[in-house]
Amino acid sequence: MKRIFSGAQPTGNIHLGNYLGALRNWVELQREYESLFCIVNLHAITLPQDPQALAQKTRDLARLYLASGIDPQVSIIYVQSDVSEHAELAWILNCVTRISELERMTQFKDKAGKQREGVGAGLLNYPVLMASDILLFQTDLVPIGQDQKQHLELTRDLALRFNRDYGETFRVPDAFIPQAGAKVLSLSDPAKKMSKSDADANGSINLMDDADAVRRKFKRAVTDSGTAITFDETRPAITNLLTIYQILTGQTTLEVEQHFAGKGYAALKSEVADATIDFLRPLQERVRGYGDEELDRILAGGSERARHIARATLDDVMQRLGLDGTRRPNRARE
Numbered sequence: 001m002k003r004i005f006s007g008a009q010p011t012g013n014i015h016l017g018n019y020l021g022a023l024r025n026w027v028e029l030q031r032e033y034e035s036l037f038c039i040v041n042l043h044a045i046t047l048p049q050d051p052q053a054l055a056q057k058t059r060d061l062a063r064l065y066l067a068s069g070i071d072p073q074v075s076i077i078y079v080q081s082d083v084s085e086h087a088e089l090a091w092i093l094n095c096v097t098r099i100s101e102l103e104r105m106t107q108f109k110d111k112a113g114k115q116r117e118g119v120g121a122g123l124l125n126y127p128v129l130m131a132s133d134i135l136l137f138q139t140d141l142v143p144i145g146q147d148q149k150q151h152l153e154l155t156r157d158l159a160l161r162f163n164r165d166y167g168e169t170f171r172v173p174d175a176f177i178p179q180a181g182a183k184v185l186s187l188s189d190p191a192k193k194m195s196k197s198d199a200d201a202n203g204s205i206n207l208m209d210d211a212d213a214v215r216r217k218f219k220r221a222v223t224d225s226g227t228a229i230t231f232d233e234t235r236p237a238i239t240n241l242l243t244i245y246q247i248l249t250g251q252t253t254l255e256v257e258q259h260f261a262g263k264g265y266a267a268l269k270s271e272v273a274d275a276t277i278d279f280l281r282p283l284q285e286r287v288r289g290y291g292d293e294e295l296d297r298i299l300a301g302g303s304e305r306a307r308h309i310a311r312a313t314l315d316d317v318m319q320r321l322g323l324d325g326t327r328r329p330n331r332a333r334e
């Protein structure tokens with residue numbers, strides 16, 4: 001069976017973009033692939049985090065994975081820092097990555113800004129850790145939003161380079177980027193993607209938002225000039241609202257356009273809000289249904305299974321590099 005791996009950071013609030021661009025597809029794909037879904041808390045600390053909040057958000061995100069439909073009987077759900085092989089492989093891959101490759105990454109440029117002196121090295125090395133996540137598991141397919149495409153290309157380059165220099169070691173993964181929902185835009189600034197790190201809270205619909213907040217945010221959403229309600233790349237704000245509506249109601253683009261023909265922007269906003277509220281209500285109820293004990297059991301089981309796969313890859317990598325693993329003190333237990 002082919003394998004998929006994906007992850008999200010336990011930072012900020014998980015929003016509709018994360019769901020439509022990533023999580024939703026994970027749920028679909030888990031039946032066809034052996035699946036690992038990780039809560040990437042080591043990625044989260046590339047920017048300063050409050051320790052207590054990070055621990056809490058890690059658990060909250062695990063609940064959201066489960067509530068979205070990731071089935072722990074089928075898929076492996078775990079926390080990145082529980083499997084130390086991620087950090088070990090990241091160090092090794094850092095040694096085959098060029099600084100220039102990392103400095104080219106658009107996410108690094110966006111997050112680091114112009115003043116580079118005070119920027120943490122973790123932010124630069126972030127894509128190497130992401131490559132390690134993926135390559136550790138001999139992943140075939142990586143379901144992600146559009147913004148992560150460049151990181152996946154780097155992952156492929158690193159795998160190919162390592163394989164060339166040290167022999168066939170890593171499977172070279174492909175990206176899975178959905179046709180609709182790969183880049184959900186900010187409701188307040190359609191020039192940007194909906195983002196957890198956006199200072200403007202009105203731009204994102206968070207998955208835990210209550211009905212009033214959802215209605216208010218859609219009501220204030222920026223629209224394009226004109227009045228037509230059609231899918232049209234030159235009118236990103238309306239297309240964004242229509243895309244959200246289309247995916248949540250499971251209709252075709254044609255059905256959606258026919259539905260809104262002759263209606264105004266106010267009706268569009270209010271119907272997108274209704275569809276979102278109807279989608280979020282049961283999801284939020286399921287989130288609240290997972291107790292701490294059950295969650296711990298699922299995450300502990302997940303990390304055990306993940307570690308088993310990861311170790312095999314890392315042992316192979318170490319051997320190829322001349323890093324003899326036989327002296328490891330816990331070797332006998334494995």
Ligand code: ATP
Pocket residue numbers: 007008009010012017018019020021022143144145146147148181182183184185193194195196197198
């Ligand atoms: P930030 O916006 O602060 O950089 P993020 O939401 O991109 O954070 P993650 O939690 O790591 O960070 O993202 C999880 C997944 O959601 C990734 O696959 C990412 O590509 C996807 N994603 C993020 N934002 C969007 C968006 N606006 N539209 C579609 N997919 C998105």
Ligand code: LTN
Pocket residue numbers: 005006007008009040043129130133134142143144148151
């Ligand atoms: N960088 C990703 C999160 C992430 C990820 C991964 C996604 C970390 N490791 C491995 C897919 C596969 C982001 O969305 N910001």
